[in-house]
Amino acid sequence: MDKNIEIRQIDSVLGGWSVSEYFNQKNQFLSSIGIDPEMPRSDSVTRPSGLIRPTSMAKFSGTEITGVPLWIITNPKTTSTYVYANDGKVHTIKSDITMDTALDAVTSSEGNGASYYNNYIYFAKNTDIARFGPLDGTAATDQDWWTSSPLSKTALTNTTYPQISGVEIPNHPMAYHQNRLYVGDVAVGIGCIHMINTKKTTYEGDTDDTTVPSAYNVLDFNYQWFPTCLESYGNYLAIGVIEGASTSVKQGNAKVLIWDTIATTTAPNVIAELPDPLITAMKYVNGILYVFSGSASGGMRISRYLGGEQFEELFYLDDQYPPFQGAVDYVINRIVWGTRTTTPSATGSVFALGSKVRNLQMGIHNILKSTAGATTPLATAVKYIQQGSTAQPIIGWKDNTGTAGALVCGLDKLSTTYGASTWRGRLERVGMNFKIKEVRIPLAQAVAANQSIVAKIYVDDGSASTTIATINATNYPSGERFIKIYPQGVSGKNNFYLELTFSGTAISVVSLPLTYVVEVMRE
Numbered sequence: 001m002d003k004n005i006e007i008r009q010i011d012s013v014l015g016g017w018s019v020s021e022y023f024n025q026k027n028q029f030l031s032s033i034g035i036d037p038e039m040p041r042s043d044s045v046t047r048p049s050g051l052i053r054p055t056s057m058a059k060f061s062g063t064e065i066t067g068v069p070l071w072i073i074t075n076p077k078t079t080s081t082y083v084y085a086n087d088g089k090v091h092t093i094k095s096d097i098t099m100d101t102a103l104d105a106v107t108s109s110e111g112n113g114a115s116y117y118n119n120y121i122y123f124a125k126n127t128d129i130a131r132f133g134p135l136d137g138t139a140a141t142d143q144d145w146w147t148s149s150p151l152s153k154t155a156l157t158n159t160t161y162p163q164i165s166g167v168e169i170p171n172h173p174m175a176y177h178q179n180r181l182y183v184g185d186v187a188v189g190i191g192c193i194h195m196i197n198t199k200k201t202t203y204e205g206d207t208d209d210t211t212v213p214s215a216y217n218v219l220d221f222n223y224q225w226f227p228t229c230l231e232s233y234g235n236y237l238a239i240g241v242i243e244g245a246s247t248s249v250k251q252g253n254a255k256v257l258i259w260d261t262i263a264t265t266t267a268p269n270v271i272a273e274l275p276d277p278l279i280t281a282m283k284y285v286n287g288i289l290y291v292f293s294g295s296a297s298g299g300m301r302i303s304r305y306l307g308g309e310q311f312e313e314l315f316y317l318d319d320q321y322p323p324f325q326g327a328v329d330y331v332i333n334r335i336v337w338g339t340r341t342t343t344p345s346a347t348g349s350v351f352a353l354g355s356k357v358r359n360l361q362m363g364i365h366n367i368l369k370s371t372a373g374a375t376t377p378l379a380t381a382v383k384y385i386q387q388g389s390t391a392q393p394i395i396g397w398k399d400n401t402g403t404a405g406a407l408v409c410g411l412d413k414l415s416t417t418y419g420a421s422t423w424r425g426r427l428e429r430v431g432m433n434f435k436i437k438e439v440r441i442p443l444a445q446a447v448a449a450n451q452s453i454v455a456k457i458y459v460d461d462g463s464a465s466t467t468i469a470t471i472n473a474t475n476y477p478s479g480e481r482f483i484k485i486y487p488q489g490v491s492g493k494n495n496f497y498l499e500l501t502f503s504g505t506a507i508s509v510v511s512l513p514l515t516y517v518v519e520v521m522r523e
Contacts, residue, residue, distance in 0.1 A: 004522055005437070010425055010514040013037055013052055016363025019316065024426050025363075030497055031343045034369035034421035037362065038334070038355055041444040041509050043416050048360055051444055052510035054421035054502040057395060059371045061411035064091060064099055068167050068409050069396025071114035071326040072383035073121055077135035081385050082121050083396065083411065086111035086167065090123065090132070090141075097385070097392060097413045104141045106130050112158075114326070115174035117181040118198050118205030124172035124183060126158035129196075134203035151208060153194070154216045159186040159226060162247045162278065162296045164321050165340050165378040167398065169280060173325055175230030177237050178261055184227030184239070185217075191227050191241055192220040193259075219259055219266055224251075229325040231282035233289050233305070236269070237261050240279035240291070247296040254279035254293050256305065272309040276301055280322040281337065285330045290314075292337065294322035300339060302353060314353065315364050319343050326381045331391050332356035338379025338395060341366065344422045344499070348377035348397040368393060369421065370412050373401035421502040423510075424458075429495045430520060436490040438517035439468060439498065444509035446479040447471060451508040454501040455485060459492030465499075466490045472504070 014037055015027030034055050041049040067087025074081050079095040088109035092100040106123045113124030120133030129146035133139050146153050161169040173184045181196040195218045199209040208214050221241065229240040237259045243252025254276055257268035276293040283290045289305040300320035303311040319342045327338035334356040340348055350368035355361070370379050381396030395412040402408045436457055445451070453471040458464070468487040469475070476483065498516075502508055 002519075004520050006518045006520055008428055008516040008518060011512055012050065013423075013512070014050060014360065014362045016365045017317070018426065022427055022429065028363060029426045030424040032366045032421075032423045033341075033344060033347050033349060034366065035423050036352070036365060036367035038352075038357070038360070038367070042507060048355070048357055049444070049509065050360070051512060052423050052500065054418055054507065054509070055368055056415040056418040057368055057370055057412040058415035058417060059410045060097060060413050061091075061099055064102065065396075065409045065411060067111065068398045068407070069381040069411060070111040070170055070324060072381045072385070072394055072396060073114055073116055074383065074385055075116040075121065075135060077119060081383070081394070082114075082132075083381070084111050084114040084123055085409070088125075093385075093394070093411075097394070103132060106141070107143055110168065110170075112170050113172035113174040113183065115176050115181060117176045117196065118179075119203055120205050122174060122181060122196070124156070124170070124174060127155040129156070129183065134206055137203045151214060153214065156183075156185045156194075157187055160245055161226060161228070162242070162245050164280070164296050164324070165376050166400070167324075167378060167380060169228055169324065170326070171226070173227060173230045175232060175237065177230075177232045178235070180261070182230055182237060182261070184230055186226055187217060187220070189223050190220050191222065191225040192217045193227065193230075193239065194218065219268070221257060221268065225255070228278070228280055229282050231289065232284050233258060234284075234287075235260065235262070238282055238284070238289055238305070239268070240282055242278055250277045253277065256282070256291060270308065272305065272311065274301075274303070274311065278322055281325040281328040283328045283330060283335060285335060286333055290335055292322050292328060294320070296321075302335075317341075317364075320351070321378065324380055327379060327396075329382050329384055331384050333358065336367070336382055336384070336393070338382040338397075340376075340378040344424055346374045346377055348372035348379040348395075348399065350379055350382055350393065350395060368395060369419075370395045370397040371410065372397040373399040373408065375400045375405065416507070417505050418507055419503065423500045425498040425514065427495050427497050428516065428518075430492070430518065431494060433493050433521035434491060434496075435519040435521075436468075436487045436496065436516065437519050438515075439485040439487065440515040441471070441483040441485070442511040442513075443471075443481045443483065444511045445507065446481045447473055447476045448479065448506060449473050450504045450506040452502070452504040453508055453510065454503075456499045456501070457487060457490050457496055458499060459490070459496045460494050462497075464492075471508075
């Protein structure tokens with residue numbers, strides 16, 4: 001072989017997104033939208049492919065959703081799923097993932113918090129708590145359950161919280177923990193936690209448990225420490241707090257408080273500080289507490305809590321936004337979250353860390369692209385609601401693509417009508433003048449109608465690009481499964497990467513390895 005010819009291969013994409021543009025770990029790449037290597041190579045098989053596999057979402061909510069979906073709630077009593085939006089509307093979804101009859105709207109509400117607990121769905125309002133149930137009886141909505149008789153508790157405070165992409169962080173997070181329901185609040189400027197504890201008289205959970213009755217302010221912390229998320233942590237309750245509500249000035253670092261709810265103490269057992277101003281979500285999976293933090297102006301960190309005052313950073317991206325508590329879920333051991341990202345383009349999408357299959361080692365992947373438009377999009381709620389080899393996710397989202405920038409919202413589910421997905425390979429550093437002589441792309445499906453992959457080469461830090469092929473049935477009419485492309489005049493001075501953009505209504509999966517034949521000008 002000519003000594004100036006280099007063969008470069010991409011053998012795996014399981015490493016996911018690279019933190020650095022120029023340096024990556026094994027099997028990492030630059031970025032992607034709606035590409036999930038854990039999905040099978042086709043819709044007729046189930047085993048994870050490990051390939052560059054596009055996914056597709058479709059809106060199923062019609063025009064019913066008029067507020068930003070913030071909470072998607074399942075329950076053990078019925079097969080209905082409840083969606084709570086920041087306009088106070090509560091929508092229901094059937095088990096076949098179609099819209100059902102909406103419930104009564106929750107009055108004076110901004111979707112402040114929600115949870116299932118003891119046969120009821122609880123909805124935090126601006127200054128009260130409503131509930132819907134009993135789910136196994138004649139269910140109805142009690143709009144002022146917390147402040148009305150017989151509970152007659154002190155009203156909650158409607159504290160203004162920071163906004164992420166135009167949506168305020170819910171200010172009354174809830175968590176079902178140790179058979180009680182805990183609610184975050186701010187009382188006279190002091191962050192605090194309320195507790196709900198119910199028992200059965202006629203139906204499960206219909207009556208306040210007078211042995212340990214529901215109570216206002218069972219735990220408080222410091223002034224200007226605002227609770228943003230609550231999550232079980234074994235026998236403890238983890239409480240995420242921010243210090244102040246400014247999004248322009250860093251008023252203090254976010255913190256995680258660890259509290260033993262059963263003990264008589266009314267102070268946190270541990271206070272662990274994060275490096276970021278915001279903590280927005282936590283999720284406890286298989287003995288690990290995952291923490292999502294960052295900034296309202298962009299930058300998202302995933303950490304795991306090690307105990308005491310220590311966290312271990314798992315990943316950080318500066319072009320993501322930290323997710324809301326209702327936008328974090330998991331499938332077995334795989335953590336997923338909804339966010340907004342700007343690379344390769346502005347999308348409201350879902351990312352994943354790891355794999356639900358233990359022996360398939362995967363990094364960060366953008367696995368689902370919502371149908372939100374490109375103007376301030378954000379995936380605001382995420383929930384996997386069906387069992388099976390391919391669990392069915394629901395994405396709640398918002399954008400500002402309406403008339404004069406008006407808010408548009410919706411709910412998406414998985415689809416087999418494929419739209420636009422993008423994958424950008426790792427940056428291939430050459431360090432001298434070069435020409436791309438050949439690109440080899442294997443396919444998992446033979447080229448057929450309604451499939452399209454546009455292959456583009458970017459050179460010299462993305463300063464110039466050339467479309468080298470459009471892989472479709474017009475340009476490759478013989479049902480090819482191995483595409484050889486001979487670019488004309490594609491050259492650079494330093495580095496390059498490959499971009500693949502998928503479209504069409506039929507699935508088209510890129511297999512591996514991807515191969516580049518590069519001529520290097522050594523003299």
